[in-house]
Amino acid sequence: MAIPTETVYGLAANALNENAVTKIFKVKNRPTFDPLIVHTDNIEKIQNFVTEISPEATLLAQHFWAGALTLLLPKKTIIPDLVTSGSPLVAIRIPNHPLTLALLKNLAFPLAAPSANPFGYISPTTAQHVAMQLGDKIPYILDGGECALGLESTIVGFENGIPTIYRKGGISVEAIEKIIGKVQVKTFSTSNPQAPGMLKSHYAPGIPLILGEIEKLIPKFENNKIGILSFQKYFSQIPKNQQINLSPSGNLEEAAKNLFAAMRQLDQMNLDIILTELLPEKELGRAINDRLRRAAVQ
Ligand code: TXA
Numbered sequence: 372m373a374i375p376t377e378t379v380y381g382l383a384a385n386a387l388n389e390n391a392v393t394k395i396f397k398v399k400n401r402p403t404f405d406p407l408i409v410h411t412d413n414i415e416k417i418q419n420f421v422t423e424i425s426p427e428a429t430l431l432a433q434h435f436w437a438g439a440l441t442l443l444l445p446k447k448t449i450i451p452d453l454v455t456s457g458s459p460l461v462a463i464r465i466p467n468h469p470l471t472l473a474l475l476k477n478l479a480f481p482l483a484a485p486s487a488n489p490f491g492y493i494s495p496t497t498a499q500h501v502a503m504q505l506g507d508k509i510p511y512i513l514d515g516g517e518c519a520l521g522l523e524s525t526i527v528g529f530e531n532g533i534p535t536i537y538r539k540g541g542i543s544v545e546a547i548e549k550i551i552g553k554v555q556v557k558t559f560s561t562s563n564p565q566a567p568g569m570l571k572s573h574y575a576p577g578i579p580l581i582l583g584e585i586e587k588l589i590p591k592f593e594n595n596k597i598g599i600l601s602f603q604k605y606f607s608q609i610p611k612n613q614q615i616n617l618s619p620s621g622n623l624e625e626a627a628k629n630l631f632a633a634m635r636q637l638d639q640m641n642l643d644i645i646l647t648e649l650l651p652e653k654e655l656g657r658a659i660n661d662r663l664r665r666a667a668v669q
């Protein structure tokens with residue numbers, strides 16, 4: 372079934388049951404080398420799934436859970452290898468959504484859940500997004516309204532003890548560094564294809580999305596029906612109904628919340644192409660830019 376979280380909707384199944392987990396990979400058409408996040412509702416339960424939680428991991432957990440933080444921790448054998456794609460580490464998160472927390476509290480098992488979209492497409496931030504793409508493949512969608520954050524969780528691991536961010540997300544690098552000091556950021560590595568959300572082309576709409584300077588791109592695509600995905604600005608050369616402004620006031624939280632829905636909307640408007648540009652490279656802007664780069668035509 373699909374579950375709401377504050378980041379994006381998840382496609383959930385019993386994380387301790389291999390048959391259930393297999394269904395997730397099938398429905399999403401997701402390769403089994405891309406591991407899943409395990410969701411639960413309290414830190415005590417996590418002791419059953421991992422062998423150790425380091426002091427730094429504990430600090431982050433205390434500050435950011437329930438929330439958009441995923442920690443990579445050494446797994447116990449109770450977590451099937453299928454969930455971690457054979458890795459000795461399991462990704463764990465306590466999501467912050469009242470419906471899903473209530474559900475997790477009442478279940479005797481944790482929920483493995485990737486974002487509830489077909490592999491490679493834009494993550495869903497409403498129950499309707501899930502229904503449109505996976506509605507006929509899954510038995511149930513728990514409708515928890517629009518996701519408050521709209522960007523996936525930030526994934527943090529400890530590489531030889533060094534805190535490392537593997538996916539920029541709903542909790543900024545700056546916020547994490549305030550708690551545990553300097554971290555390294557390794558969000559794309561071709562030498563480590565096992566490592567996640569790092570697949571270079573991801574979060575992509577069906578029509579080409581071009582990343583650059585919108586003002587200069589417009590004349591280059593004058594023979595195309597252009598859609599614009601912008602931040603703060605509108606462009607007088609293009610009809611206003613073909614433009615989505617992520618935050619007219621320049622607010623990064625608002626932009627994050629609107630990003631995926633805006634990409635979907637433009638994708639459905641019978642346009643030829645979407646032109647977009649990077650946001651300020653700070654706070655949530657860094658995670659938004661990461662998604663735009665992965666969604667863009669390379
Ligand atoms: O906000 C989120 O994280 C959402 C909600 C539903 O919780 N989930 C989500 O899941 O974005 P997904 O599967 O779309 O992305 C999770 C990323 C993947 O890129 C995966 O490769 C990585 O987490 N991941 C999961 N388990 C891992 C592991 N054991 N080691 C390294 N990376 C892992």
Ligand code: MG
Pocket residue numbers: 485486494
């Ligand atoms: Mg995903």
